[in-house]
Amino acid sequence: MTDSTTSPQLAAMLADLEELVTCESFSSDLEAVARSAKVVAAMGARHLGSGPEFLVIDGVTHLRWSFGTPKVLLLGHHDTVWPMGSLATHPWSVVDGVARGPGVFDMKAGLVQTFHALAGLGSLDGVTLLVTGDEEVGSITSSRLIQDTARGLAAAFVMEASADGGALKTVRKGTSLYTVNVHGKAAHAGLEPEKGANAGIELAHQILAIAGLGAGATTVTPTVLSGGSTLNTVPAFASVGVDVRVAEVAEQERVDAAMHALRPVVPGTRLDVVGGPNRPPLEASMSASLFGLAQELAAGLGLPALTSASVGGASDGNFTAGVGCPTLDGLGAVGGGAHADHEHVLVSELPSRTALLRALLEAVR
Known part of the structure; x- marks a missing residue:
């Protein structure tokens, strides 16, 4: 044409x-x-x-x-x-x-x-x-x-x-990509929630910590979220994807170290951090x-x-x-x-x- x-x-x-x-x-x-x-x-x-x-x-x-x-x-x-x-x-x-x-x-x-x-x-x-x-x-x-x-x-x-x-x-x-998986313990949300370890609450703590890693030109953005199974069950699992953008290699290394140094806050939960730098x-x-x-x-x-x-x-x-x-x-x-x-x-x-x-x-x- x-x-x-x-x-x-x-x-x-x-x-x-x-x-x-x-x-x-x-x-x-x-x-x-x-x-x-x-x-x-x-x-x-x-x-x-x-x-x-x-x-x-x-x-x-x-x-x-x-x-x-x-x-x-x-x-x-x-x-x-x-x-x-x-x-x-x-x-x-x-x-x-x-x-x-x-x-x-x-x-x-x-x-x-x-x-x-x-x-x-x-x-x-x-x-x-x-x-x-x-x-x-x-x-x-x-x-x-x-x-x-x-x-x-x-x-x-x-x-x-x-x-x-x-x-x-x-x-x-440069880019880095991560998935942070939170493993908790399921329990009935009405009968005995105290017997569970809420992966959703732990994920909320981690999201705030992760978002705080950004500084200056470095952006650290929690993106895709998932968690829980039913409305009446304490979540046994939750996860978040994380997108990182950096202007310098040193920043990429700093954020990577911080991501892998994340530790759980809620008793009974544990973290699994997967991923790392994708492109310098x-x-x-x-x-x-x-x-x-x-x-x-x-x-x-x-x-x-x-x-x-x-x-x-x-x-x-x-x-x-x-x-x-x-x-x-x-x-x-x-x-x-x-x-x-x-x-x-x-x-x-x-x-x-x-x-x-x-x-x-x-x-x-």
Whole structure:
């Protein structure tokens, strides 16, 4: 759905984007992720002249292209948060210069930009492209693959969608995930409640203690709660999920130690704390030089001045930074509404972001 003013390049990018968006790839549906991987692999083969490795880990399909001696990593994912059937309620469309559809912004447009940027290079020597299939659910099967692929490289460019206004993401908080399980003792709530050990009351104590661990930029948020069995029974079990976001490794370590040092308050109860750090923070020091380079290249291309953003959400760029690889994130689509009904991409920005990525690759290889 394009108009007469659409350039051949942009028309080709939109055709590729439609192909990816209309192949649904909900993270939790491994068959759908496998189908999506085949579509992404075929598209990459058309643009790059060769197919990828298919890396299936615990049923999740990841793709990797490698050209020559690895020097720079391009990183993205093809899974989305959108359940199967979302196309029926959020169909692919391009209207008034805005593309919509499930996963269009996060981050299928980024994959299209990647393929078109690479296709325009004279040589692919030194480039590795890794497209994972489980980023939206914590990169459980791909985290080690990402770390091993990035270790020792000169740069990692993460094709996640941009921040507001097209800003590149130069700082991302690290994440830790926990479940705190409280084990108590059941008793009849009317006849002999004193003979029980109330896991719900203990959980209330722990929630307040956990919430108090946040400080400054560090957020510690109790989230999913559960507990009890019937209205007339003292709860024998209760639990809470905990989301932690930190800007510095030292804070991640502090909170982890505090979480595992939690102790019960209610007599007869015991705690079981499960989990820990999931992604290290992407600190400003890991992106500063690449952002400066991007600013220079953007100016040389006649693009608007680049801005940067610090965001609370994590990405696979946290893993690359965590192994010491300089990392620049948010190089993907310009738009908004990730994971939301208004998810969209500004079509006019696709060629310029592609040109910026190509210039970065030419500069660092």
